Amino acid sequence: MSWYFKSLGKRKIIEFIIFALFIFFFLGPLINLALLAFSGKWQFPAALPQSWSFTWWKFVLSQPEILKSIGLSFLIAIVVTVLSIVVCVPAAYAFARIRFPLSKWFLFSFLLTNAFPKMGLYVAIAVLFFKVGLMNTFMGVVLIHVVNTLMYMTWIPAASFKNVHKAQEEAARDAGAGPFRVFWNVTLPMSLPGIIVASIFTFLSSLDEAQGTFMVGMPDFKTMPLIMYGAVQDYPATAGAVFSILLTLPTIILLFVSRRFVSADVMSSGFTMK
Amino acid sequence: MTAQVQLSIQKLTKRYKTGEGVTGISLDIKQGELVTLLGPSGCGKTTVLRSVGGFLEPDSGDIQIAGKSVLHLPPEKRPTAMVFQSYNLWPHMTVYENLAFGLKIRKMRKEQIRDAVERALQLVRLPGAEQKRPTELSGGQQQRVAVARALLLEPAVLLLDEPFSALDAKLRNELREELREIQLSTKLTMMFVTHDQEEALSLSDRIIVMNRGNIEQSDSPQQIYDTPKSLFVANFIGRMNMLDGIAENGSIQIQNWELHASPDISGKVVVAVRPEDVRWKDASNPGLAATVKQVMVLGHYAEITLLTEAGIIRMFLPREEALVLSSGQSVSLTFAKHAVYPQSSV
Ligand SMILES: Nc1ncnc2c1ncn2[C@@H]1O[C@H](COP(=O)(O)OP(=O)(O)OP(=O)(O)O)[C@@H](O)[C@H]1O
Ligand SMILES: [Mg+2]
Numbered sequence: 190m191s192w193y194f195k196s197l198g199k200r201k202i203i204e205f206i207i208f209a210l211f212i213f214f215f216l217g218p219l220i221n222l223a224l225l226a227f228s229g230k231w232q233f234p235a236a237l238p239q240s241w242s243f244t245w246w247k248f249v250l251s252q253p254e255i256l257k258s259i260g261l262s263f264l265i266a267i268v269v270t271v272l273s274i275v276v277c278v279p280a281a282y283a284f285a286r287i288r289f290p291l292s293k294w295f296l297f298s299f300l301l302t303n304a305f306p307k308m309g310l311y312v313a314i315a316v317l318f319f320k321v322g323l324m325n326t327f328m329g330v331v332l333i334h335v336v337n338t339l340m341y342m343t344w345i346p347a348a349s350f351k352n353v354h355k356a357q358e359e360a361a362r363d364a365g366a367g368p369f370r371v372f373w374n375v376t377l378p379m380s381l382p383g384i385i386v387a388s389i390f391t392f393l394s395s396l397d398e399a400q401g402t403f404m405v406g407m408p409d410f411k412t413m414p415l416i417m418y419g420a421v422q423d424y425p426a427t428a429g430a431v432f433s434i435l436l437t438l439p440t441i442i443l444l445f446v447s448r449r450f451v452s453a454d455v456m457s458s459g460f461t462m463k
Numbered sequence: 464m465t466a467q468v469q470l471s472i473q474k475l476t477k478r479y480k481t482g483e484g485v486t487g488i489s490l491d492i493k494q495g496e497l498v499t500l501l502g503p504s505g506c507g508k509t510t511v512l513r514s515v516g517g518f519l520e521p522d523s524g525d526i527q528i529a530g531k532s533v534l535h536l537p538p539e540k541r542p543t544a545m546v547f548q549s550y551n552l553w554p555h556m557t558v559y560e561n562l563a564f565g566l567k568i569r570k571m572r573k574e575q576i577r578d579a580v581e582r583a584l585q586l587v588r589l590p591g592a593e594q595k596r597p598t599e600l601s602g603g604q605q606q607r608v609a610v611a612r613a614l615l616l617e618p619a620v621l622l623l624d625e626p627f628s629a630l631d632a633k634l635r636n637e638l639r640e641e642l643r644e645i646q647l648s649t650k651l652t653m654m655f656v657t658h659d660q661e662e663a664l665s666l667s668d669r670i671i672v673m674n675r676g677n678i679e680q681s682d683s684p685q686q687i688y689d690t691p692k693s694l695f696v697a698n699f700i701g702r703m704n705m706l707d708g709i710a711e712n713g714s715i716q717i718q719n720w721e722l723h724a725s726p727d728i729s730g731k732v733v734v735a736v737r738p739e740d741v742r743w744k745d746a747s748n749p750g751l752a753a754t755v756k757q758v759m760v761l762g763h764y765a766e767i768t769l770l771t772e773a774g775i776i777r778m779f780l781p782r783e784e785a786l787v788l789s790s791g792q793s794v795s796l797t798f799a800k801h802a803v804y805p806q807s808s809v
Contacts, residue, residue, distance in 0.1 A: 354549075354550035355550075356547040356548075356549065356550040356551060357550050357551070357552075357553055359516075359518055359538065359545070359547070360545070360547065360551050360552075360553075360609075360612075361553070361564070362517075362518075362537070362538040362539050363516065363538055363539070363543070363544055363545045363613075363616075364539075364544075364564050364565030364568065364612065364616060365539045365565050365568040365569060365616070366539055366564070366565075366568055367537075367539055370568075374564070375553055378555045379553065379554065379555055
């Protein structure tokens with residue numbers, strides 16, 4: 190056995206340990222959650238549940254309130270994503286291409302919305318929403334989510350637009366393409382990885398958002414995370430596990446789907462800031 | 464038969480907000496001619512080229528291609544094609560798609576596009592590269608593809624902005640020769656921008672030397688080298704010895720040596736002599752007194768550094784002739800050929 194480790198070399202062993210720790214801390218809870226969600230009976234010292242069952246899945250999925258919240262969450266996330274794309278991508282392009290005096294400060298202000306203590310910001314927004322009648326409305330919830338996503342949706346695409354060199358756009362003009370065709374055939378495809386990454390972030394962060402929704406969406410707009418607060422208290426842990434899986438699943442599916450289109454290094458290049 | 468003027472720039476002025484730019488540039492390029500814009504960094508070469516390509520709007524002046532003004536046309540409508548220094552290609556497309564892009568816009572038929580692309584790749588010595596991605600190509604190959612794409616557009620004028628300057632010296636030479644061959648076989652009119660005088664001298668039919676937004680001289684490489692019209696050109700092109708002197712009554716006094724000169728120059732002057740035009744004799748002969756400081760044999764010729772009262776002078780000699788010189792030796796110098804410029808024109 191020891192010859193094997195020796196032949197691996199120190200670096201490999203360290204890498205292995207780090208990998209094992211990563212699995213333990215990251216995947217461990219997830220696996221535990223998955224087991225819990227499908228368990229019928231699972232008493233403490235046992236490594237695996239004593240019996241399996243779908244009872245809690247049936248229970249969770251038969252609660253109309255929960256089903257409604259899932260539908261609502263996804264609807265909100267889709268609207269938020271589309272709205273953020275429509276608003277932020279053109280803004281990102283402007284930040285990347287047009288140099289105006291305060292552009293640095295504008296980008297910085299997006300960062301501020303995320304650095305600010307969230308609750309303070311939400312209270313301020315809620316006061317405003319109250320005045321204009323946006324409290325307890327679908328639009329109000331969507332807007333408060335957009336406030337959160339403005340930052341990635343502008344920064345990440347702006348960085349990828351910046352990675353498209355002026356010469357590459359000009360070469361397309363030169364080859365006979367008008368400005369719109371250049372954007373459609375050159376600029377957009379080249380920045381698409383960044384835009385996809387940002388959209389995934391936006392979608393997931395909207396699915397996950399609870400604080401702001403709680404502030405402006407109550408009592409009629411209960412999204413999954415809000416129901417979750419109640420579920421953890423009212424139902425046994427198994428139901429909570431089912432619920433977390435329902436919340437986590439979209440993340441995992443989206444990451445896998447996007448991996449098909451975007452390779453990992455392109456994804457990470459979506460984050461390079463210049 | 465004289466060739467037609469293909470590109471004509473008339474009194475082009477473009478000033479940026481910073482006050483820099485070009486002023487009153489006028490030049491004609493004939494059909495099939497390869498003209499280089501040469502000058503130090505920041506002298507306005509790119510500004511002129513981009514104005515022709517339609518990427519910059521001039522403040523005043525006119526640009527005509529084949530007799531018609533193109534000023535009102537956007538880049539996509541101009542009969543020009545441009546090769547940039549770098550980032551020419553679109554990385555999300557294959558080489559084929561890169562090359563076919565412009566042809567598809569022109570609604571050319573598929574088979575025609577395929578044939579044209581194949582021929583263009585052959586011309587730039589990259590046959591069979593159609594399905595490669597730009598990221599899979601070396602820097603030199605990428606520039607070749609960029610040249611191929613520009614050729615496929617069949618431009619009236621091909622514009623090249625330092626296309627090879629990011630490549631290493633050997634590759635640069637190779638591509639330079641290939642470009643020259645392509646130019647001779649296609650008879651394309653080309654405007655080539657560079658700050659590398661060797662490139663300009665080896666490539667061009669004509670060189671336009673620019674300085675601070677103005678044209679200093681426009682002549683054949685030979686003439687530019689042999690008879691630089693201004694002190695700037697003399698200084699910029701090739702190696703040159705510069706000696707201060709005072710001109711008076713048809714002679715120039717350099718320290719205690721007198722040199723004949725045309726009588727219409729007077730006052731403080733600069734005498735410019737190429738190292739290969741410096742001649743030496745024993746110290747007893749008339750001439751500029753000098754001491755040999757160093758003899759450096761560089762392949763087939765030798766560079767000799769000489770100290771004179773007028774400053775350091777460099778002299779090129781064939782290798783064998785240099786062998787009789789040794790450092791510390793006193794000699795007397797004369798010039799086979801020299802040019803004189805007033806000192807104020809620096
Ligand atoms: N967009 C711009 N705004 C302001 N000034 C500019 C701009 N583009 C160029 N300049 C200035 O105009 C002058 C000429 O620039 P240009 O790019 O034409 O020089 P160049 O001869 O091509 O130099 P290089 O060999 O470095 O490419 C420079 O001093 C430059 O700083
Ligand atoms: Mg330039």
